[in-house]
Amino acid sequence: MKKLRIGIIGTGGIANSHVGSYLRMDDVEVVAGADIIPGKARAFLDRHGLTDAKAFEDTQTMLDTMNLDAVSVCTYNTAHAVCAIAAMKAGCHVLLEKPMTVTLADALDIRRTEKETGRILTVGFQPRYDGRMQKIKEVIQSGRLGKIYYIQTGGGRRRGIPGGTFIEKDLAGVGALADIGCYSLDMVLNAIGYPKPLTVSAVSYDYFGKNPKYTPEKDAKRFSVDDFCGAFIRLEGGITLDFRMSWAMHMDTTGNTIFLGTDAGLKVEPANVGTAWGGAWDGSCGDITLFHDDFGEMTCTPIPLHDNKEDRFFLKCRAFVDAVEQGLPAPIPTSQIIYNQAIIDGIIRSSACGHEVNIEIEEI
Numbered sequence: 001m002k003k004l005r006i007g008i009i010g011t012g013g014i015a016n017s018h019v020g021s022y023l024r025m026d027d028v029e030v031v032a033g034a035d036i037i038p039g040k041a042r043a044f045l046d047r048h049g050l051t052d053a054k055a056f057e058d059t060q061t062m063l064d065t066m067n068l069d070a071v072s073v074c075t076y077n078t079a080h081a082v083c084a085i086a087a088m089k090a091g092c093h094v095l096l097e098k099p100m101t102v103t104l105a106d107a108l109d110i111r112r113t114e115k116e117t118g119r120i121l122t123v124g125f126q127p128r129y130d131g132r133m134q135k136i137k138e139v140i141q142s143g144r145l146g147k148i149y150y151i152q153t154g155g156g157r158r159r160g161i162p163g164g165t166f167i168e169k170d171l172a173g174v175g176a177l178a179d180i181g182c183y184s185l186d187m188v189l190n191a192i193g194y195p196k197p198l199t200v201s202a203v204s205y206d207y208f209g210k211n212p213k214y215t216p217e218k219d220a221k222r223f224s225v226d227d228f229c230g231a232f233i234r235l236e237g238g239i240t241l242d243f244r245m246s247w248a249m250h251m252d253t254t255g256n257t258i259f260l261g262t263d264a265g266l267k268v269e270p271a272n273v274g275t276a277w278g279g280a281w282d283g284s285c286g287d288i289t290l291f292h293d294d295f296g297e298m299t300c301t302p303i304p305l306h307d308n309k310e311d312r313f314f315l316k317c318r319a320f321v322d323a324v325e326q327g328l329p330a331p332i333p334t335s336q337i338i339y340n341q342a343i344i345d346g347i348i349r350s351s352a353c354g355h356e357v358n359i360e361i362e363e364i
């Protein structure tokens with residue numbers, strides 16, 4: 001069988017998990033990598049033992065010359081759209097790292113190109129492959145909660161500001177909101193079937209990132225994104241979403257995720273609360289409990305959770321490869337994630353203008 005020819009765009013930190021996963025598969029080969037930093041792609045490929053793979057400093061040259069079937073786009077956020085679009089135009093299917101983009105306009109450009117080229121583009125939300133996240137969706141989708149009308153979610157790192165390319169607006173575009181915020185949005189929106197977002201009123205802050213008391217001085221000087229945000233989002237179907245996201249704060253958690261329904265409620269507790277980096281909904285969670293009435297009494301039922309123990313990063317790459325090989329739909333499709341991105345875009349706009357904004361999403 002012909003092996004799938006894969007290229008990596010952006011050979012930084014997360015690209016390691018992509019290549020590590022592809023190396024476990026017999027039906028694919030990583031044949032090239034590109035990074036704009038001179039020498040970085042070569043060193044990366046060599047480190048993974050891929051000495052025959054070709055290294056590029058220009059992504060377009062790699063796409064034009066390597067006859068690739070698929071790419072992983074692992075650049076910082078602001079380069080996601082340009083690289084994903086170029087790859088699809090060159091005939092490649094794309095596994096795009098999260099968040100999909102920074103702006104809704106860029107996400108729509110990706111979706112348009114996907115439709116025009118007929119390529120598959122999936123977004124890299126590996127928590128989707130965690131057994132606990134799947135259990136939350138199973139409970140919600142069972143209909144046991146009745147009509148769901150109010151959701152609260154968010155993530156609460158107490159002191160977890162990353163460095164590198166995550167803290168500069170030109171590179172990351174947004175901070176905690178998109179870095180880990182996209183996960184908690186995906187957890188609840190995926191569970192309820194991704195209803196369309198309608199309006200958002202949001203605030204964002206950067207008190208910790210810019211303060212050398214909490215952030216190394218060299219990072220504090222270039223910190224230009226959010227380290228905390230909060231938002232009140234109206235979704236289609238009369239559902240309200242109350243969302244908070246933190247990279248740093250003087251608190252152990254921004255609270256549980258809760259789903260309120262007319263027949264029952266579901267509480268999902270965050271994991272590793274109290275630790276500096278705990279509390280983000282990046283695929284881990286604490287206990288989940290169903291609140292309901294039985295025999296006329298208020299009661300609650302703990303829902304057992306099982307970690308499926310398989311490497312979520314591997315499962316995300318495997319699902320992408322299966323979709324490409326078998327002509328299946330994208331496992332985590334842009335038709336859903338466009339709503340995740342529209343909320344992030346709305347939060348950025350509302351925080352900047354200081355009032356509620358409408359979310360309008362062009363149908364593509």
Ligand SMILES: NC(=O)c1ccc[n+]([C@@H]2O[C@H](COP(=O)([O-])OP(=O)(O)OC[C@H]3O[C@@H](n4cnc5c(N)ncnc54)[C@H](O)[C@@H]3O)[C@@H](O)[C@H]2O)c1
Nearest residue numbers: 010012013014034035036059074075076077079097098165
């Ligand atoms: N799924 C996850 O768990 C997870 C974890 C970490 C990061 N990420 C996401 O992965 C992306 C990258 O994060 P990272 O930590 O690897 O960042 P990084 O800064 O370590 O790596 C990004 C690389 O992309 C390169 N690059 C930028 N523009 C490029 C272009 N046009 N062509 C080729 N290379 C280009 C940069 O030079 C850099 O080497 C981000 O979007 C981040 O949100 C996802």
